[in-house]
Amino acid sequence: MGLVVQKYGGSSVADAEGIKRVAKRIVEAKKNGHQVVVVVSAMGDTTDELIDLAEQVSPMPSGREFDMLLTAGERISMALLAMAIKNLGHSAQSFTGSQAGVITDSVHNKARIIDVTPGRIRTALDEGNIAIVAGFQGVSQDKKDITTLGRGGSDTTAVALAAALDAEVCEIYTDVDGVFTADPRVVKKARKIDWIAFEDMLELAASGSKVLLHRCVEYARRYDIPIHVRSSFSGHEGTWVSSERLVHQTQQQGEKPVEQAIISGVAHDTSEAKVTVVGVPDKPGEAAAIFRTISDAEINIDMIVQNVSAAATGLTDISFTLPKAEGRKAIDALEKNRAGIGFDSLRYDDQIGKISLVGAGMKTNPGVTADFFKALADAGVNIELISTSEIRISVVTRADDVNEAVRAVHTAFGLDSDSDEAVVYGGTGR
Numbered sequence: 001m002g003l004v005v006q007k008y009g010g011s012s013v014a015d016a017e018g019i020k021r022v023a024k025r026i027v028e029a030k031k032n033g034h035q036v037v038v039v040v041s042a043m044g045d046t047t048d049e050l051i052d053l054a055e056q057v058s059p060m061p062s063g064r065e066f067d068m069l070l071t072a073g074e075r076i077s078m079a080l081l082a083m084a085i086k087n088l089g090h091s092a093q094s095f096t097g098s099q100a101g102v103i104t105d106s107v108h109n110k111a112r113i114i115d116v117t118p119g120r121i122r123t124a125l126d127e128g129n130i131a132i133v134a135g136f137q138g139v140s141q142d143k144k145d146i147t148t149l150g151r152g153g154s155d156t157t158a159v160a161l162a163a164a165l166d167a168e169v170c171e172i173y174t175d176v177d178g179v180f181t182a183d184p185r186v187v188k189k190a191r192k193i194d195w196i197a198f199e200d201m202l203e204l205a206a207s208g209s210k211v212l213l214h215r216c217v218e219y220a221r222r223y224d225i226p227i228h229v230r231s232s233f234s235g236h237e238g239t240w241v242s243s244e245r246l247v248h249q250t251q252q253q254g255e256k257p258v259e260q261a262i263i264s265g266v267a268h269d270t271s272e273a274k275v276t277v278v279g280v281p282d283k284p285g286e287a288a289a290i291f292r293t294i295s296d297a298e299i300n301i302d303m304i305v306q307n308v309s310a311a312a313t314g315l316t317d318i319s320f321t322l323p324k325a326e327g328r329k330a331i332d333a334l335e336k337n338r339a340g341i342g343f344d345s346l347r348y349d350d351q352i353g354k355i356s357l358v359g360a361g362m363k364t365n366p367g368v369t370a371d372f373f374k375a376l377a378d379a380g381v382n383i384e385l386i387s388t389s390e391i392r393i394s395v396v397t398r399a400d401d402v403n404e405a406v407r408a409v410h411t412a413f414g415l416d417s418d419s420d421e422a423v424v425y426g427g428t429g430r
Ligand code: ADP
Pocket: 008, 009, 010, 011, 012, 041, 152, 173, 174, 175, 176, 178, 179, 180, 181, 182, 183, 184, 185, 208, 209, 210, 211, 212, 265, 424, 427, 429
């Protein structure tokens, strides 16, 4: 029996009952002969509540202090979980990200893991303990400051530890039975996916399926760590995410390996906003100046569109989407550089949503795009921006249209299940 890393999300440890339930589950894995490393998130919506609190104190808190505050959430849950396990008669030790050897760069609020040195975790395991690690946090290599990995970052902690400890699997326990063909909170007839390749999962995650964080899937692909996404509230087999489907990842023994689906699923994201730079001179270097300004402010953008140049004025508009949380920073940076770039005005719209259709089969099925647009048209949904990759097509619409659009596309591509199998066990969906 090898080493397993289990990650429990906030909804799984939302209250004392949840912590005790999870503790039992962890002890079961230990009793089955595994060495167990547990990565835990903050209880319920603690992180959101801490963010709200910070905003009441300061509209623009310093990154360093913000991270110091947010990591407190995971400290609470890790200690309580270790206590609950001890109460069941098993030994457990909790560790902060820093103690667990999670070394990051020094970009506060969205640090990247650059190394994992889990010496203390190894020792704890060798001494027979269950090791509990606070997710979502690390320590910066140069300044030794406490950092956080960005929202949902505990997923990344789990996979990074699994890679560093050479775990046989990284189990991600959450409030749904696995990865579905759409968010079960929106599509009741979403189907659970038994196995999905890293590439498809990467696109789903990048497009907003927050059941797994994009960076975590990237990490798992790089180190070839199989992920098993499942519910901490049920005993059901979940979704395997790996490079290839292995026999033990099929539900029934002896079942033929299933081919990769043409369409993996529909993702949506309402966490982005749209910035439009109005009246940009239609000449070389303008887009470069705009996006240099944005990247210098360390803002990641998603979709970009430049409208057809108005011949009469020689001006164009350039729109792009970015996380709402970075909207203020982007507007400030562009305003500061207005003279250098040369534009008329800026528009900011945070009432948008993105819908993406993801599937490896898209490469070879040219009809997919047309069917996607037709489904949106039939649902009366207007499209504002479009972007595509080899295995994804995304559109931006009004935020109010998103849920309806997701359901329409899900149905149009034959993804609806016959039964209402998509159970949401907990969480507030915040
Ligand atoms: P945790 O607290 O365990 O980290 P998250 O809220 O981050 O949980 O992720 C689980 C949630 O992801 C689910 O409750 C569900 O609403 C959402 N979700 C979005 N897309 C999907 C999908 N395709 N499959 C499953 N869940 C999804």
